[in-house]
Amino acid sequence: MKRRWVLAAVLLATAATALEAQSAGIVRGQVTDVLNGVPVAGAEVVVGDGPARARTDTEGRYLIRDVRPGMHQVTARAVGFVALTRDSIVVSGGQITVVDFAIVPEAVALPGVEVEAQRDQLLDPRQPQVIQHILAAELRELPVTTLEEAVELQAGVVSGSFRGGRLGQDALVVDGLGIKNQLDASTGRLGLQIPIVALEEAALVTNAFSAQYGQALSGVITAVTRDGGDRLEGRVAYESDRLLPDGWDVGLDRVTAAVGGPVAGGVRFFAAADAQARIDDDPVAAPAPEDPLDPRHARPWLLPHNAGERADVLAKLTLPLGAHHEARLLGVASESQRELYDPVLKYAPGSGAAERLSGRFGLLHLRHASSPSASTSLDADLRIGYFEKEQIRGPLLEEPTSRFGAATFEAYAFAGRDLARARDTVTALHAIPGVERPEYVEGTPWGVPAFFMTTSPRGEVAWNRFREGRARLDVLLGGGLDTDLRLGGEYVRQRVETFTRLEAYLAVAEGAPAPSASGFSPYQGSAYLELQHRASDVTLTAGLRADLFDARVETAGIRSKTKFALGPRLAVSTVLGPATVVASWGRFAQPPDFQYLADAAFDDTLRTGRFRRGNPTLGFESSMQYEFQVRARPSPYVGLRIGVFVKRLDGLVASVPLGLDPDSSIFGNGDYGDVRGLEITVEREFRGDVGVRATYVMQQAEATATDARDLFRRLQIVPSGDTVIPATVQFPLDFDRRHAVIVVGRARVPRSVFALRGTEAALVGRWSSGLPYTRTNLGGDSILGLPNSNRLPPQFTLDLLLRRSVMLGGLDLGVFADVRNATGRRNLVAVRRDNGEAAPGEGIVRALAEHAYEANPYPIPYESPRYRAWADADGDGLVAGREELMPLFERAARDLTQPIFPYAAPRLVRIGVEIAF
């Protein structure tokens, strides 16, 4: 007995789940005779119109694998029995949905008799998954507009960081095929956005995910897109904040549309689009400046040259190929572009930089499902995909022309775009046409030549493109009802191209940093094997994944080599008393961002033109995660889930000094760390008219933080002349949010209240403790205390969605109001490192002013456009001397340093109308 407990403990301590990251779910259950409860053998159970189907065994049990998530009809048929169909069965990706049937013999007419014996999914030990699901209905009813926002509702997610990890430690899986921005996931964006109206289901896996998926250390987001249905359906919505008063209107316009239905011969289509434009694409709740001459003083709400727009389009075809085969063709295109507000260009907003990001994704999915009569089922999925992401950031050749709100309906024109795309580092030695030299703006309220420029002194033209072709085969072998074997592999061929040119208004011969460019073609491969066995109250999952990659890049005579990583994963779940316990263990690996493999020139605030050497020998970043979870149901409709986890990160990419020059560095797999956490979820299921879910997360994420400059600061030269490197210490990671509470509530006005029938409301409340930051001295060149040893204040937001729908002649008409940060709380998301405040202290402002005055102490004569009569104290036609000039420099410095982006979004309200058919 003792040995058995030890074995159980070992299993529990070394567990991993399976199936979590899959895009498909499982439907299983039992078919019995309603009269006597005898199992019906040989009955056929079909999901929808097929091909997902199965036959019951001698015990009347059946299991249907690879059922697409969503709402389905499930029908049981047997010779001599009346077919019974159950509607609105919700199947979630990676989860088992239990549907039992009690069917009626044809000879006995007892229509309407149906016995339902659905297992409790929360307590079912056959479900070791720890997936946080959001179904399409919730996406529509909650105040979220993007997949990212939906994911942020889940436990352990902070601004793109999953369970305290660094950015880029996640992967997106769309319809079963992974997409990863392998170029710059830790600093950039994916570039592809699935229209939220096209999602059937989204799910987040933050624990030990299935061996099927790699390229992630901390989380996998799965998105399942909708298929066209059996009848034509569609939805169009427009939302805006135009009606709202100043301060509530950020210039938003958004249109979403979706349509799907049958074409011919079983072929179905689905298409969706989501387009949005905002005059201020990054609205903040920054306070208005006190200086009445500051133009923000009277109109503090929107920032100029900060508009943005995006459009995402998805199209899908579903083609049945006989009884056991099906093909899906999916295409997604995303375009986003936005102007980048720069306080330095506040008085020359038309000359700022902008950014454009494009993403393309194409997927061909061929699926084979074996005959339901086969003794051993074999389902196979072949997926071939192409993903492309292109990004450019740089000065605009001309100010975009808005045509409807912030929407321009055309691509921004960037200076140097063709040069960048050609990666022409020879022509780029000259100044790039269209990039203007910066000068001090004359037309500021302060007049003095300081801080505010006509164009950005960075003069940056940065471009990159990442492309990959991906082929993947997944095979599911079902040995009976209780054992599944999954195996498969993937081959990925990639192409990375980058170009960077700084101070492009100058020729390199005039002192600008040399342009840098790279182009290389990595490949990745993987194979996995995963076995799941369900026996009574115990489910065991064991998997092994092997990954390899070779960046195929050469830097400074060093060529990359093929790197290997093995990822074993193990999970077990069982019933212990009134609770179900799940334990998992897994080891994960992901290749580093390829941006760290190539050389790069980059600028810094001192314009010293720092150089960063790429390291082609970088290997996998890895993590190992242990998780233990307990699930219980204190009352019939209330579920409780408590989980603890430990994640050990290793081989994280770090910047380390190159030689003795702290201004030059190289990347290495130098950092490691630990994340420990507790997650508690209490959910009152949405039954009747109310549902609430509350999540509390407590975690601690720390890692070594190697930075070339920090390392040099810590180095000590002892009297003997030896160099001593102090012991490595772990510091809080940037996303080490210690406490977070998320409450999601939904309610519907009861049908009995006729006047408000069709009204529903959703609420999302978030409270979280502050993220860490590092304090420095006033000069910013010395750290005070330890890195990330200070904390920002807590944050709180309350989001609401109110919707009123009316069904009329087959049309669903609705109006809705979406309110974010309803309380208008001014959340602080960053502070200055030199004083721990959002705004600089008076000493900093004066120092800035003094520095600027010393650089330009010249009197300002009456005829100069810089002359400000109110500053000419003695009225002699000259603003001259410290007494007259310094107040101007100080007000200019205060203007420049007014805190704007340290604040999170203000109260955002949008009102929309929609028609669905």
Added chain:
Amino acid sequence: MRAVLGVVTAGAALAACEHTTPFDVPRQDPLGPYDTGPIVRLTFDPSEDRDPSGRDALVVYSHLNLARPDRDWCLGFLPADGGTLLQMACPGDPEPDGRADAWLQAVISPNADRIAFVHYEGRSGSISVGSRSLEVAPVAEPRSAAVVVPSGYTLPDGRYADAFRQVEWAGTDRLRFLAGTEILVRDDNLRILDTVFTPHAMVEIPVSGGAMTIVPGTDGAAFYAPVVDGLWVVRGNQLRFVPTGADSASVSFFIPGAILDLTAVDGVPILAVRITLDALVGPVRVGAEVDTATGAVSWMQFPFDVTAVRAVPNARRLLIEGFLDGGTDIWRYDLP
């Protein structure tokens, strides 16, 4: 159907409203004249402002830009009555370069769309001038100037010249100036201390760069001022009138002081002269209006030393370059 129409109408109404707009960059309205009265100071810059010239609504002058490390002389454009600069254009804009350039003696064309100026180009830090050329450019784009007369040129009579003095427009497509040779002296800070100009004669040349012609009667003239029926010229202390077509002066007046400049308003010569009015005060530089019949001189005293005078065409207005508080600036003076 009415409900559908209602939803569509609500959407259309929503889309028809105007959005809030971001704050505008405040426009700093240009200032008007600093003062009222017959004499108004146009420039206050402690640096050097010189060579004023005006026409219609525009005044142009040369400005030593001390804020630029290359110490270029730039061209400033002011409203005729004074106020905020309309434009300040510098050689090598927008970034200073390694050369010491100077745009001097700028004059506005009769239709006010072009300027002619003398372009001095030298190596930064050098007291020598690398080249001088007479150039013409659009008012809006002084940097896109075309060279009319290059550095180092030969007069029709064979004399070599390398300098230009008192450039003026002699019509919409002709320029005139005093041709001669010049030595330019600067201090260590590249400030021009003095020039030694040796005049040959007044010449005219088409802007397109055709043949140069010598104006008769101007040999050795240090200054000139064209009037309707002839030309006032200065030689030494003599103010002479050369009738149109004549090759010698018909009138000659002695001026009791060192003549620094000459212009004419309504045919009346006006001079900048260094004189000693008060033995205790010492020499001062003043304006002088000369009676064309008698040669009598009326002194015009200003609260600054007058170093140059230039009449504004078609107006009883002078633009005066004066010296005050260690630097030269520009004033306008409306004659009674």
